[in-house]
Amino acid sequence: MKNFKPNYMKYLVLFFSFASANMAFSQSEMSLQDLVNTALEQNYNIQIFKNNQRQAVNSNTAGNAGMLPDVDLTGEYRVSQGNSNQQFFNGEGQSATNATSTSLSGNIGVNWVVFDGLAMFARKEQLEKLELLSKEDVRFYIEQTAFDVAQTYYRLAQEKKLLESFRTSLRVSQTRYEFEDRAFDVGSSNGLDVQQALVDRNTDSSLVLNQKAQIRELEIELNRIINRELTSAITPTDTIELTGDFNLVNLMEESRANNAELNQQQLLELIALSDAKIARGLLFPEVELFGNYAYNKQENEVGFLSSSRQFGPNFGLRIRFNLYSGGQERIRAENLSIEAESENYRSSDLQNEVEASVRVAYLRWISRLEQVQLEKESVEAADLALKIASKQYEIGTLTNVDFRVIQLNAVNAQSRFLEAQFAAKSRELELQRLSGKLMSSVF
Incomplete structure (x- = not known):
């Protein structure tokens, strides 16, 4: 049982x-x-x-679609040193050791594709x-x-x-x-x-x-x-x-x-x-408008120019077209x-x-x-x-x-x-x- x-x-x-x-x-x-x-x-x-x-x-965004302009700003300051020995046609000459040259430049540019x-x-x-x-x-x-x-x-x-x-x-x-x-x-x-x-x-x-x-x-x-x-x-x-x-x-x-x-x-x-x-x-x-404003300044201890300065705008119209x-x-x-x-x-x-x-x-x-x-x-x-x-x-x-x-x-x-x-x-x-x-x- x-x-x-x-x-x-x-x-x-x-x-x-x-x-x-x-x-x-x-x-x-x-x-x-x-x-x-x-x-x-x-x-x-x-x-x-x-x-x-x-x-x-x-x-x-409109910018990501390419509808807005590109604006770029660049700037540069440069110092150069070097030994120089120059002879001119009139018989004179000049030389320098560790002659210094400095330059300062800046640029702002705008590029805008309008079509x-x-x-x-x-x-x-x-x-x-x-x-x-x-x-x-x-x-x-x-x-x-x-x-x-x-x-x-x-x-x-x-x-x-x-x-x-x-x-x-x-x-x-x-x-x-x-x-x-x-x-x-x-x-x-x-x-x-x-x-x-x-x-x-x-x-x-x-x-x-x-x-x-x-x-x-x-x-x-x-x-x-x-x-x-x-x-x-x-x-x-x-x-x-x-x-x-x-x-x-x-x-x-x-x-x-x-x-x-x-x-x-x-x-x-x-x-x-x-x-x-x-x-x-x-x-x-493609039609593009562009414009720039540039500034350049340079100073030299030797050479033909002791200093120079340039500044001003430039602008225009650029057309690109692929022909083939x-x-x-x-x-x-x-x-x-x-x-x-x-x-x-x-x-x-x-x-x-x-x-x-x-x-x-x-x-x-x-x-x-x-x-x-x-x-x-x-x-x-x-x-x-x-x-x-x-x-x-x-x-x-x-x-x-x-x-x-x-x-x-x-x-x-x-x-x-x-x-x-x-x-x-x-x-x-x-x-x-x-x-x-x-x-x-x-x-």
Whole structure:
């Protein structure tokens, strides 16, 4: 008879080992909004994109576009010493040892390109588009990060509910095992029933252990995204609520206007057009105004001049025009125009892709909502069947095999219901992301 009794010490060891592991994970109840806020503040990639945006803002100036003049100031003071021996045609001469010469010079110059084929205006336009693109990059990555956080968060919430379902099933199996063990002690059950009940209980115990491990993995992934201590446990305070009320026509219009990825591509198309304009500007002459004011003073101990001084302005107009360079500028301008055309095709293709994604996500969202209702009915029916089966099993009118089938049906129904809920919520999040409304739904 002892051969059929469980090894309680083994289960105590397992229990305390997992309890110790749980203590290593600091408990933390967090809402989805808490996690998203933490990600916005601490996620490394978001900070990198924000730095890129700051660089783009700094670069967007008229001077960086070449629209302002260059002003240079130079100055020099020089002392020279040397030995000199000079003979003149009239027979006279002079010599000096360590003769000193000093010179002082200064110059301020202005160069201003006033015409370059309008390339400077195209560059300024491009810098403005690059700044807008950097903002869209930040927005896109924030939305993508929030989407990843929400997906993982709701998956974690569902897996924790599934863990409770597995634990409930384990308690049922434990009760059944104890019932069979007592029945065996009084001779009303055989060893086969006891062993089968033990196998079923251990199977349910394994499900609980595997589910705990999966929850740990999800917590680690969430902590990685929000740049938080990886071993911190997360207890979701939000549950899945399917509150989305979507209209396909509105979704299509919102995605065309607000989709971050589509906005990025449209800006890339405009930047490519600016590149083509800049290249075409090189085909025109460049007109530059220049002006200088110079001052020079020199003093010599020997030589023809003992001192000299010069100062005054000079100014003018300079024109540069490349007459021939193998047609390189023309070829480059044509290729960039072709590239701008390709970007236009990419924009059209991406718009079709986004619209297709919206339609598919919408259809799946409707399908998942219907599935949620069906699985909810299945859960209610399976729970009721399990209650009835438990009573029949206790009075001996239901076999072990039949009871186990009904028990597994209840667990599977709950699992399918939770999965259907998560799938519907995922489609809801996807529709909000595609239409540019994800962040407003989170906050």
